[in-house]
């Protein structure tokens with residue numbers, strides 16, 4: 001009569017049947033609320049490294065930003081000793097949110113909880129407790145620091161993991177470091193600002209869209225209007241047998257060969273690089289890094305609810321940028337890859353519509369480029385989406401009969 | 404003395420009328436082509452979050468810092484978005500915006516420029532959703548230019564109260 005007790009995610013993996021073919025995606029994974037909750041643990045506190053920021057966003061001691069790793073609210077902070085920590089944004093006493101708002105500086109005073117005035121320093125150590133008389137005798141402040149994520153950086157990009165089994169960061173990133181080297185260079189970036197927007201779609205729809213080279217000319221019609229094409233290029237999936245990151249590379253038509261449909265074509269101009277080569281990367285599961293034209297951008301994908309996802313678009317320049325280059329990046333970035341820009345709006349529109357009809361049972365299917373089984377794919381292929389879901393399925397315990 | 408008072412009253416009235424003209428145009432997607440005419444030749448149109456504005460971070464949601472970029476915005480909305488570049492009357496997120504504006508105030512600087520301010524909420528009724536959406540909430544911080552025949556915006560800054568935009572938006576705010 002003894003029933004085997006398994007974590008709920010395995011039950012879900014049984015309830016939602018993933019088709020045998022790895023190019024099919026059951027729509028239920030976008031509509032099942034239990035699955036969403038299971039993902040917050042299975043994926044975001046799984047053995048992954050989550051991209052949570054860049055060091056240039058918190059340049060001074062005490063600077064912090066807030067973000068979530070899946071459902072876990074965290075504070076990314078540069079401590080008094082300049083070291084970056086990622087602390088859970090919940091008081092160790094009774095769990096009150098410690099800091100609100102997107103960013104700030106707490107060098108003096110640290111974090112003081114409003115509820116009972118426990119105070120933490122920039123390393124998350126509990127340094128003061130109000131009225132501690134009549135606490136249990138064994139109470140020690142050292143036991144009540146803020147839980148901290150393991151943190152590592154790569155060329156200034158800050159990664160965090162809540163899982164002890166995550167491999168070392170370099171092993172996790174594998175060949176993706178090649179693309180990060182190109183975009184981040186020596187890591188000496190200047191943070192220019194972020195724009196955050198809510199997409200009305202499941203977080204996986206947002207991420208899979210980046211792997212999809214097929215939609216680019218079909219959906220982003222502005223590219224057709226100016227006759228901008230990607231030349232050559234490929235979609236690599238570094239470490240695809242384990243994590244399924246994406247590294248798309250291609251070269252776009254130089255601005256002087258485009259149809260001048262706009263009076264100010266600087267939107268499509270590449271001025272700070274010798275060629276129009278660019279990179280578009282996904283650091284599985286929820287980070288995006290790109291150097292499209294002259295726009296250096298990182299995106300942080302934060303699942304809010306089953307059908308609502310917050311995307312933070314963080315824009316950067318290089319510390320040695322001359323003033324014209326900086327201004328060019330400021331004018332170009334949001335205009336291309338921001339929520340009111342020429343491209344992002346269309347992705348939002350498409351993804352919202354996929355989400356809206358995901359309640360129609362059945363499967364989404366990935367076709368273009370799939371006769372090829374392994375990367376590299378062509379830059380116009382959607383086949384890399386399979387590798388995103390392979391990594392996802394492994395973490396979530398979905399059976400993959402074909403492996 | 405009397406003339407300058409009349410002049411100030413007249414300018415104040417004219418600035419408020421410019422605001423009303425603006426709202427009437429941005430509330431009607433069919434009149435989008437008229438939108439750039441509300442701006443002077445060296446005007447700017449900026450939409451920025453209060454967060455970035457107050458932190459002095461230059462990234463804006465929209466930074467149309469020349470009249471060319473203001474005119475380009477109409478081209479992007481009409482010709483870039485959706486339906487293979489033939490999007491004039493059919494594009495993604497077909498939406499009907501509604502600006503709720505007020506109170507509005509006018510102050511004059513030493514140089515006689517009028518600073519026009521107003522609180523706003525913008526709702527959008529979209530086809531994909533039965534519920535109207537609160538798209539944006541914030542404040543206009545405008546400068547009106549009286550040098551031409553009719554008053555125009557020299558600068559229109561749209562300060563968004565929320566750090567997180569509730570949706571992408573198509574039409575100017």
Ligand code: FES
Pocket residue numbers: 091092093094095096113114115116117118
């Ligand atoms: S919950 Fe923070 S001090 Fe009590």
Ligand SMILES: [Fe+2]
Pocket residue numbers: 209215216219220343347
């Ligand atoms: Fe896209």
